[in-house]
Amino acid sequence: EVVDRNSAELGLWVHPGDRDRIYRAVERDGQVRNLELTLRMRDGRLATVLLSCTPMEAYGQHCLLSVLVDISGRKTIEEALRLAKESAEAANKAKSRFLSTMSHEIRTPMNTILGMVDVLRGTELSGRQQEFLRTLELAGETLMALLTDILELSKIESGVLELAETAYD
DSSP: OOTTOOHHHHTOBSSTHHHHHHHHHHHHHSSEEEEEEEEEOTTSOEEEEEEEEEEEEETTEEEEEEEEEEOHHHHHHHHHHHHHHHHHHHHHHHHHHHHHHHHHHHHHHHHHHHHHHHHHHTSOOOHHHHHHHHHHHHHHHHHHHHHHHHHHHHHHHHTOOOOOOOOOO
């Protein structure tokens, strides 16, 4: 099927300019190595290939000795990986937005609880009630610190963290 027929006659070229591009590259560099192209296969399907070729003479004719490697499967996998990466990045952004929103929403009632602890501290309480109040205050402050950490993490992930200059000993 291919004897005495060139690549144009075989209908390989999806992009006819690719053929001229190969000839110019061979003239310039003496060869072509691993050039990615889309070619039409014998059965009509399109395939992504890597082309390497070098000029030679056969039966008194100048021609190109060419090797094609079908990388269509690899390209399909690369595209699937790219889409999976985009999906994972979108999910991570959604998670960060969710954490930030929930942290803000939880902080409001926590501030109310800690405010009520302060109000209760100003009333007359038994020793046992004061102990309960200290436990409640410690738990509330611990939860607020955790919420602050979650907010800081979401700021880091979204790239909006601001550094504060603080003196220390």
